[in-house]
Amino acid sequence: MAAAVIALPLAGAAFLLFFGKRMSKASAYIASGAIALSFLSGLILFFRMLGEPGEERSFVMKVYDWVNVGGIHGNGELLLDPLSIVMVLVVTGVGTLIHVYSIGYMEGDPRYSRFFAYLNLFCAAMLILVLADNLLLLFVGWEGVGLCSYLLIGFWFEREVAAGAAKKAFIVNRIGDFSFLLGIFLIADEIGSLSVTEINAGAATMGTTLATVGALLLFGGATGKSAQIPLYVWLPDAMEGPTPVSALIHAATMVTAGVYVVVRFSPLFVAGGTTALTVVAWIGALTALWAALMAAFEYDIKRVLAYSTISQLGYMFIASGVAGYSIGIFHLVTHAFFKALLFLGAGAVMHALAGETDMRKMGGLRRAMPVVGLTFAAGWLAISGIFPFAGFWSKDAILAVAWEQGEYALWALGLLTAALTAFYMSRMYFRVFEGDLEVPEGIHVHDAPRTMAVALVSLGALSVVGGFFNLPGVLTLEHFLAPVLGEPEVPHGVIAWALAGAALVVAFAGIFVARALYLQPEGDARRERLEKTAPWFVGAARSKFYVDEFYGRAIVAPGKAFAGFCADIFDKRVLDGLVNGVAWVVNGVSSKGRHVQTGYVRNYAVIFLLGVVVIASFMFLRVGV
C-alpha cells in the first residue's frame, strides 16, 4: 500500500512521458487521477494507522533489496509512521488540488502532457523523500525533487530568464546537496547504517562534536532546499516557472523537505547538545525577518509570495530549533494550505490579466473576480495570523514554544516578522483586490474557470479551518505525532493568553499600517514622506540588499575564473595531454602487438609452447627439482 502511494504517480509520469503526446487533454486527467488515487491510498493508510495504538504506529516495509556494499545497506525500505503519513497526506492532498487547478491553468500550452508528467514525477520523488527509511533512498527523492524543480522552473525554457532561473535553482541547491551528502557519508561512517530508525537510535553514540557536525551538514542541505540564509537566493527567481509549480513545489511541498529532514533526524540534532539546534533556530529567525523585509518592498506578486515562503519556512526552523518539532510540522501543514491558496490566487489573477505580475498595475479586482478575491482574502488573513484562521494557531504556537524555552530574542524576532508579514500581505491584498478597478489596457477580466475555482475554494476552506487540526487544549495533531516527535513544552494559563494576544495585536497593527499607507486616499503622500526618511534603506531593500550582486562578485566570478583555468589550461593541456598520451601509447603497443598474430598456425604453436616452457620452468623452480 505504501509502495502504491509512490508507484501511482511514478507510473503516471512514466506513462505520460512515453505516450503523453498522443493524448494531450486526457493526460491531465490521467495525471490527476494518479495523484488522487495516491491520496486515497494515503488516507486508507492513515485510517488504518489510527486503528493501532499510539506506540505501534511505525512500520518499516521492505520493498526492494537495493544496494548492499561493505556492510552498508541501502535497501528500498519505506518508513510509515505518523510523521511520514502527515507529509504524505499534505503532498498528495495539496498535490491533487494543484493538479486539478493546472487542468485549466495550463490549457493551450504546447507541452501540456509534459507538464503533467513532470508534476507526477515530482510528487513521486517527494513521496520517496518523505517515506524513505533510508538516507540513500531519501537522497534519491531529495535529488528527484531537485531535478523536477529544475525542469518545471525552466518549463518555458524558450524564455531566457526562465532557463537562467532554473539553472540558478539547480546550482544553488547543489551546494546544499553537497553538504547533505557529506552529512550522509559522516553518518554512514560513524553509525554504520543508513536506516533512519537506526541513525536516530544510534545518534547518541556518535559523540557530541560529530553529532553536531553531522546535524549541521544535513542542515546545510536543508538551507538549500528550504531556501534559508545563505542559500535562499534561488527561490524568488524560481517564480519564472508556471504558477501551479510555484504553488506545489516552491511553496507547499518541496521547500518543506529541509524542515522535514531536520524534524525527522531530530534525535541527531539533539545528540549534539544545543549547538546544532541553536544554529537552526537562529538561521530560521533571521531568514524569517530578512525575507519579510524584502517582501515589503517587492512589487511582483509572485515574488512577494516567494519571499513570504522563505520567511514562513524560517518560522518552521525556529520551531524545530526550540524542540517544538510537531509545531513546526503543524505550521508546515497550515502553510501548505494557505500558501498554495495564495499562489493559486495569484495565478488566477495572472491568468485573467494576460500574465501581468506587477501589483502597481492592478487594483479593485475583488469585484471583477469574486471567487478569487474571496479565497485570496482567506489566505491573506490566514498568513497574517488573524484569529481564527489557520495561520494564527500555528504561528502563535511557534512563538509560544520559543517563549517557553526562554528564547526571548527568538520570540521577539518572530513577533516582529509577524507584524511585517501582516503588513506586506495586506499591502498586496489592498493593492490588488481593493480600491478602484485597475487593469492593464485591453484586457477583459474574468473570474477563475471551474477547475481552478474548485482548487481555490477547497484550499480556501482549509485555510480557514486548518488550525482546528491542532487547537490548544485538544492538540489532535501533536498527540498524533507524539510517538515520533514527543510533546513540546508550551506555556499555560495567563502567559499563553498574553502571548496569543500579543501576536494578534501586532498582526492587526501590520494590517492597520498597510491600510493607512495603501488603502486610504492619503496613503501616497504618507509613503513618500516615509521613504524620504531613509532613502538608502529603501533603495537597498528594493535591490534585495545586493545579496545577488555580492554572491556574483565574491563567489560566482572567482568560480568562473577557476573553471576557466581548469577547462582551458589544466584540462586541455595537462589532462588531455596525459589521456591522449596514454591512448597513443596503447594504440602503438596494440598496432605492434597485432603483428604477432601472423595467421600461421606454426607461429601460434611456437608461442603456445613458449608459454608452456615458461610455466613448466616456473613450476619446476617452485618445487625445487
Add this chain to the structure above:
Amino acid sequence: MGLNTPEIELLGIAPEIALVVGALFILIVDAIIGEGGNKWHLWILSTIALGVSIFLAVQAWGSNELQMGDMIAVDGFAAFVKITLAVFALLTVWLSRSYLHRDGIEESEFYGLLLFAVAGMMLMASAADLIMVFLALETFSLALYVLVGFRRTSLTGQESAMKYFLLGAFSSTFLLLGIAFVYGAIGSTQMYGSSAAGAGAQGIATALVSLPAGEFTLLVIATGLLVVGLGFKVAAVPFHMWTPDAYQGAPSPVTGFMAAATKLAGFAALIRLLDAILFPLRGDWRPLVIGIAVLTMVVGSVLAVVQEDLKRLLAYSSIAHAGFVFTGIIASNDRGVSGSLFYLATYGITVLGAFAVIAVLGGRDERRTTVDDFRGLFYESPLLAGALTLFLLSLAGVPATVGFVGKLVVFGAAVEAGYSWLVVVGVLASAVAAFFYLKVLVVMYMQERQEGAEPATSGYGGLATGVIGLAALATVALGLYWSPLIDFAERATFFFSAGG
C-alpha cells in the same frame, strides 16, 4: 575373482543423456524425412531436448554424491553450470535457426552437433576424474571443430576450423601429460578418491591429506600442465592465439556459443580443480594463475584496440573477460567462486546477444562484420543498435548493466582475498577496453550511413529478434536486480564433499 562392475546411477548424467538421445533422434528423424522442407522440426526437437535437460539438471539440485564409479560429481556447482549451459544452448538454437535458414546452410547435423557439444560441456562440470575431464573436453571440442567450419563454402570458415583443430589437438597433449603426471604422483586419476568404504583408491584430494608435505612435486608440475590444457579452451594468454581466427571464421551463432559456453565449460573444470580439489596447493598455483590473469586481461584489452572487424574485436574482448574471471578464481573463496559463476553466466548472455546482433546485421554470408559496416546503424535500425549498445556497455562494465555487477563481484572477491593490486590491473584493463566498445558506439551513432549500403536486416526471422530481446532484457534486468542470480550462484559454490 571377478570384475568390479561400477554401480550405474543415471541421475548424475541424466541431463547429458537427454541431450545425446535428443541429438541422435534428430539425426535419425532427419535421415528419415530427408532433403527439402524447411526443417522446423529440427529446432523444435532441439528445444525439447534442451528443455528436458534443464528439467533433469534441476532435479539434481541439492544432491551431493559421486556416481559412475566416482567419475561423476553430482553437486550444486555442476547443476548451476549445466542449467546455464542449456540456457546458452537454447538461445543459440533459436538464433541459428534463422541464421542457417537465411544463408541456405544445410542445418541437419548442426543441431545434433550442438547438442553433442553441450553434452560434453556438461560433463566437464561434473567430471570428478581427470580422464572424464579429457573425454568431456574432446567430446565437445570435436563437435565444435565441425561447427566452426560449418560454412562449408567459406574459405575463412575452413581455415579457422583447421587452425582451431590443430591447436586444440596440440593443447590436448599437455592436458594428457598433466593427467599422466597426476597418475605418476598418486597412482590414480581421480579427483576426490573413493567414496566406497574400504576401496582405498587414492584421489588428488585424499592424497593431499595423506601424503607428507614434501611429496607434492609431481602434483605441482601436473597442475601447471592442467592449467595449460584447460587455459587453451578458455582462451587464456598465451594460449589464446586461435581465438581471433576461430571467432572470425565461425558462423556468428557458433561464435557466440563458443564465447559463452566453451568458456563456461572450461572454467567449470578449472574452478573445480583449482578452488576445490587443489585448494591446499593454492600457494603453488596462485602465482602461475595470477601471471596468466594479468597477461590475459592486458593482452586481450590492448590488442582489441586496433581491431577493425567486430567479430575479432569481440574475440579479443572475450580473452580479456577470461582474465577477469581468473581474478575470481585466484580469490578462491566462496565469493570468488560464486562471482566467477555469476560473471560467466551473465557474460555469456551478453556476448550471445552481441553475436546475435552481428548475425542479423552481418547479412548473407556475413559480408558486413567490420566496424565500418555499422556506421550510422542507429538511424537505420534503432532497436538493433540500441540492443548492441546495451551489450557493449555491459561488456564494458557500465553500471545499470549486468556487466558492472559481474566485475563488482569478482573484483570484490579478489580484494577480500588481499589481491587489491590485481584488481587495479583489472580496472585499468577494463578502462582500455572501454575505449574500443565506445569506438563502436561512436560509429553507430555519430557517423552517417554509407551511401548505397544494403538494408541492415534482410531476411531475418522473428526468432533471432526474440533472442536479442531476451538477452537485452536480461542484461538490464539483472543489472538492476541481480540478487536472485547472485543467490543462485552463491548456493552453487557447494561442491561435492565426502563429509557432507
